[in-house]
Structure formats: C-alpha cells, structure tokens
Amino acid sequence: MAVVVVGERDVGFGARVALEQGRALGLRSIRGTLRQPQVWLPGLLFPIFIAAVNTSAMGRAVEFLPGFDGVDSLLDFLLVASITQSVLFGGLAAGSDTATDIQTGFFDRLLASPVSRTSILVGRLMGASVTGALQAMVFIVLYGAFGARVAAGVPGGLLLIAYAMVLALVIGGFAAMLALRTGSAEAVQNMFPLTFIVLFVSSAFFPTESMEGAYRSIASYNPVTWMVDGMRYQVIVGLDWSRAAGSLLVAAGLAALAIFGANMALRARLRRAT
Amino acid sequence: MTAPAIPAPSAFSWVPLALALGHRSLLGILRIPAAMVPLVAMPIFFLVAFSGSFSSLLALPSFPTDNVVSWFAPFAIIQGSAFAGFGIGFATVRDIETGFYDRLLLSPGSRVALLVGPALATVVRAMVTATAVLTVALVMGARIPGGALGLLVLFLAAMGTAVISAGWALGLVFRMPNQRSGPILQLVIFVCTFLSTGTVPLADQIGWTEPFARLNPLSDVLALARQGFVGEVTWAVTWPGLVALGGALVVLWVWAATGIRKLTP
Numbered sequence: 001m002a003v004v005v006v007g008e009r010d011v012g013f014g015a016r017v018a019l020e021q022g023r024a025l026g027l028r029s030i031r032g033t034l035r036q037p038q039v040w041l042p043g044l045l046f047p048i049f050i051a052a053v054n055t056s057a058m059g060r061a062v063e064f065l066p067g068f069d070g071v072d073s074l075l076d077f078l079l080v081a082s083i084t085q086s087v088l089f090g091g092l093a094a095g096s097d098t099a100t101d102i103q104t105g106f107f108d109r110l111l112a113s114p115v116s117r118t119s120i121l122v123g124r125l126m127g128a129s130v131t132g133a134l135q136a137m138v139f140i141v142l143y144g145a146f147g148a149r150v151a152a153g154v155p156g157g158l159l160l161i162a163y164a165m166v167l168a169l170v171i172g173g174f175a176a177m178l179a180l181r182t183g184s185a186e187a188v189q190n191m192f193p194l195t196f197i198v199l200f201v202s203s204a205f206f207p208t209e210s211m212e213g214a215y216r217s218i219a220s221y222n223p224v225t226w227m228v229d230g231m232r233y234q235v236i237v238g239l240d241w242s243r244a245a246g247s248l249l250v251a252a253g254l255a256a257l258a259i260f261g262a263n264m265a266l267r268a269r270l271r272r273a274t
Numbered sequence: 275m276t277a278p279a280i281p282a283p284s285a286f287s288w289v290p291l292a293l294a295l296g297h298r299s300l301l302g303i304l305r306i307p308a309a310m311v312p313l314v315a316m317p318i319f320f321l322v323a324f325s326g327s328f329s330s331l332l333a334l335p336s337f338p339t340d341n342v343v344s345w346f347a348p349f350a351i352i353q354g355s356a357f358a359g360f361g362i363g364f365a366t367v368r369d370i371e372t373g374f375y376d377r378l379l380l381s382p383g384s385r386v387a388l389l390v391g392p393a394l395a396t397v398v399r400a401m402v403t404a405t406a407v408l409t410v411a412l413v414m415g416a417r418i419p420g421g422a423l424g425l426l427v428l429f430l431a432a433m434g435t436a437v438i439s440a441g442w443a444l445g446l447v448f449r450m451p452n453q454r455s456g457p458i459l460q461l462v463i464f465v466c467t468f469l470s471t472g473t474v475p476l477a478d479q480i481g482w483t484e485p486f487a488r489l490n491p492l493s494d495v496l497a498l499a500r501q502g503f504v505g506e507v508t509w510a511v512t513w514p515g516l517v518a519l520g521g522a523l524v525v526l527w528v529w530a531a532t533g534i535r536k537l538t539p
Contacts (some may be wrong), residue, residue: 042457049465056481057474058331065330193319200323206330216327 009263025115025123026130032097033090035129040131043089044138051143051199054078054205067207070236074208075148080231081204083139083160084224087132087167088195092188094128094168095175099185111273121266125172132168136161152239159244163231166251171195173258180265204228224251281438288384295378295391299365300398313361313399313443314406317354318372321407325414336477338349339504347411348428348499349472352492354403355432359439360459361399362392363447370451377539385534389527393440400436411529416503424502427512431499434519435492439463448533466492481482491518 033040055074062068071077101107110120140150140157150156179188202224208216219225230247233240329342337344369375378388418424447455469486471493479487485494498515501507
C-alpha cells in the first residue's frame with residue numbers, strides 16, 4: 001500500500017504545537033533508549049572500564065609525565081574523556097534509531113500524519129541531548145564516589161552536563177544526517193570506528209604535551225581536544241568561564257553544522273517522499 | 275544375507291575434513307575481503323593510537339625500551355590474534371543459524387575436524403594480521419634487537435593466542451549458538467588483553483590492575499612475544515610464556531570439545 005505523504009506546505013503549525021510534538025517525540029526517543037539496556041549500557045560500561053584500567057595501570061603518569069600539572073589522580077583527568085566517549089557512543093544510537101524508524105516504516109507513518117516535519121528531527125535530538133545529560137550525571141556521581149572531584153564545584157558540574165547535552169546534539173545531528181541520507185542503521189553504526197579514531201587522536205586520554213611529532217599536531221587541531229581541554233580545566237583547576245565558553249562554543253558550532261546537515265537531509269528525504 | 279562391512283575409519287580420517295573446513299573458512303575471507311579489514315585495521319589502529327597517545331609512558335621508571343613502537347607492536351599483534359579467534363566464533367554462529375552446522379553434525383565425519391578446521395583458519399588469519407601489523411611497525415621505526423629468534427617467538431605467541439582464542443570462541447558459541455554471544459565473546463577478550471602488561475609493565479601499575487596483570491597468563495604470553503623487541507631472547511622469559519600458552523590451550527580446548535556435544539540432540 002502506498003503511503004500518502006502530507007506535503008510540508010499542507011501542514012501548518014504554530015510554534016507551540018510544533019514544540020509539543022517535538023517534546024512527545026523526544027520522550028518517545030528517551031523511553032525507547034531506556035527500554036533497550038543493550039543499546040546504552042555498553043556506552044556507559046566501556047568508558048568506565050577504560051578509565052578504571054587506565055587509572056590503575058597508568059596512574060603513575062601524573063607523577064612523571066608532562067601535561068599533568070595540578071592533576072592529583074588520573075581519574076580526575078579522565079572524567080571529561082569518559083563523558084565525551086559515552087556521549088559519542090550514545091549519540092550514534094540516536095542516529096541508528098532514526099534509521100530503524102525509516103526501515104520499519106514508522107517514519108513513513110509520521111510523514112503521513114499531520115506532524116511538524118521539524119519536530120521529527122527536534123524530537124530525536126532532544127532525546128539524545130537529555131540522554132547525554134543523564135550520562136554526564138552518572139559519570140560525575142560515580143567517579144565522585146571513587147574520589148574524583150570537580151574543582152569548579154556545582155557550577156563546574158552543571159557546565160559538564162551542559163557540555164554533554166551540546167555534544168550529544170553534535171553526534172546525534174551527524175548520525176541523524178547519515179540515517180536520513182542512507183536509511184540504514186548499519187551505515188550509522190559504521191561511524192563507530194570514526195568516533196573512536198577522533199577520540200583517540202585528541203587530548204581525551206592523555207595531554208597533547210606528552211605526545212610527539214605529527215600525532216601531536218593532529219591532536220592539537222582536533223576539535224575534540226579544544227572541547228575536552230576547556231572542560232577539563234573546570235575539573236582539575238577550577239571555574240573559568242572563558243575556557244568553558246570556548247569549549248561550549250566549539251561544541252555549539254559543530255552542533256549547528258550537524259543540525260543544518262540533518263535538516264538538509266530531512267528536506268531531501270521529504271522531497272523524495274512527495 | 276550378510277550385511278556389507280563398513281571399513282573402520284582410520285585414526286587420521288578427520289584430517290581432510292579439517293583441511294576442507296579451514297579452506298572453506300579462508301575462502302569466505304577471499305570472497306568478502308571487507309571482512310578482513312577490521313581484523314587487520316583494528317590492531318594497526320591500536321598500534322598507531324597507542325604509540326601516539328601514550329608515547330610519553332616510556333618515561334616511567336620500569337619501561338625496558340626507549341622505542342614506543344617496539345613496545346606496542348607485539349601487543350597489537352597479540353590483540354589481533356585474539357580478534358582472529360572471535361572472528362571464527364562469529365562465522366560459526368552464522369553457520370549454526372543458517373543450518374549449515376546441522377548438516378555437518380549429521381554427516382559421518384569426525385567431530386575433531388569441526389574443531390581443528392576453524393582453528394587452522396584462525397591461525398592463517400592471525401598470521402596475515404601479524405605480518406601486516408609488523409610491516410607497519412617496522413615502517414614506524416620499531417626495532418627488533420632479538421633478531422630472527424625474536425620474530426620466531428613473536429609468531430609462536432601470535433599463533434598460540436589465536437588458537438586459544440578460537441577455543442574460547444567455539445566453546446561459547448556451541449553453548450550460546452546465536453548472535454547474543456558476540457558481546458560476551460568480545461568483552462572477555464577485551465578484558466583479558468587490557469588487564470595485562472599490554473600497555474604498562476607490571477612494576478609501574480599502581481592499583482587494582484596489578485594483581486590481575488600478574489595472574490593473567492596473557493602477561494606471560496606478551497612477555498614471550500615482546501622479548502625480541504626490547505632485548506635478547508632468553509629462556510627465562512620464554513618458558514613461562516610457553517607454559518601459559520600450553521595451559522590455556524588445554525583448558526579452552528576442553529571447553530570447546532565439551533561444548534560441541536551440547537549442539538548434538
């Protein structure tokens with residue numbers, strides 16, 4: 001049976017209705033994620049495992065190596081890395097869910113219904129962003145229980161949560177763009193090695209001061225380094241609004257780019273559907 | 275009427291079948307070369323990423339070399355060999371799910387071939403990975419002061435790790451013959467490789483990982499593989515590695531051999 005797609009121009013909405021629809025779709029996205037522990041649990045456990053192993057196996061690095069000035073424990077140093085890693089992995093799941101919606105036909109049903117087109121994207125990204133905030137909270141509390149402290153206190157913790165939310169928009173946006181372009185969950189999952197590489201070739205796990213040669217140059221120009229360093233300052237040294245703003249601006253810039261790309265992909269898919 | 279006599283199978287009748295199954299497994303790689311990419315690409319990525327990110331670790335007091343690539347290359351090769359094992363695990367799950375394994379179990383061939391065939395294929399896969407990683411490591415500046423003997427023990431350790439990992443993978447997928455076994459397979463191999471002396475020598479590990487790394491047989495296997503990259507090959511480092519390989523081989527292949535019985539109704 002052919003799906004009757006309601007054209008975008010035939011669907012007129014007030015901002016309030018569109019927001020309400022976005023909220024409903026966002027809640028659906030969060031519920032969908034929470035109901036599938038196999039989707040979000042590895043994204044939490046893997047960074048925890050890496051941090052636990054590195055804190056123990058490489059713990060002496062903070063005494064002997066450059067770039068760890070003022071760092072008492074490697075766990076403090078790795079807090080932002082774990083949040084970043086977890087959010088990057090979780091954001092892929094959001095994109096993957098979008099692709100699954102396309103594959104299962106749910107996306108077509110949304111298009112056939114009088115739902116604001118923008119809400120479809122906004123809902124999914126809102127869900128990813130809230131999930132990112134939850135992930136950041138889990139890491140702050142859990143690592144706190146093992147002795148990690150955010151030097152900037154409560155404002156620093158809130159900044160970390162805000163960072164996780166914006167970062168989720170970045171990866172969620174890029175993943176949604178890929179999902180809307182390809183309609184394939186597998187294609188979105190294939191982004192996983194790329195996120196792994198981007199994360200590893202940055203200062204997430206070790207400071208750039210301790211790297212050498214071309215690797216150090218690449219890591220220094222990696223936006224993940226710019227985001228992580230600014231946020232790590234809040235954990236290790238203390239509250240610094242300008243560094244925090246720098247981090248958040250980089251993340252927001254990338255998020256804007258990703259959302260623009262996802263929106264274009266959505267428009268292209270809508271054109272194909274009508 | 276006399277029933278026709280069925281000739282008793284010879285002690286080595288399983289060999290042709292094992293070779294055929296190993297050959298089939300390798301043909302699968304040739305037909306889908308993309309399947310080989312993660313097997314080779316992941317260890318090379320780990321080599322590059324670890325050598326780049328953790329190059330300053332050499333400043334820690336007990337590192338036995340001043341060449342970071344020489345330190346991480348054997349780790350990447352052993353890791354690649356372990357990945358080769360779980361590749362065979364996935365392939366076997368696919369065969370079970372598609373019903374091909376049922377046909378093998380119904381055939382009059384020996385069960386030994388069903389274990390040895392995949393193990394042979396794993397060794398070949400691991401050797402391809404080891405050669406590729408070694409080539410990249412040499413290009414990146416790795417040194418092998420242990421010479422040919424150093425390479426020999428490296429490849430021996432890589433082959434042993436591949437066979438052990440295949441034993442673990444087959445034992446698990448025989449007991450859990452579906453895709454859900456995948457995460458468990460990978461997780462255990464990841465945990466074993468990271469809770470070892472893979473990244474940092476024992477003397478520089480300060481926390482809870484130290485006792486795990488001390489007891490983990492893979493630490494001895496890594497020392498066996500790594501010795502030619504950090505100095506001369508010695509018997510004192512070689513024999514604990516061989517014992518670790520032998521012990522793990524017996525335990526995990528008993529696990530695999532008892533597992534295959536669970537597939538038979």
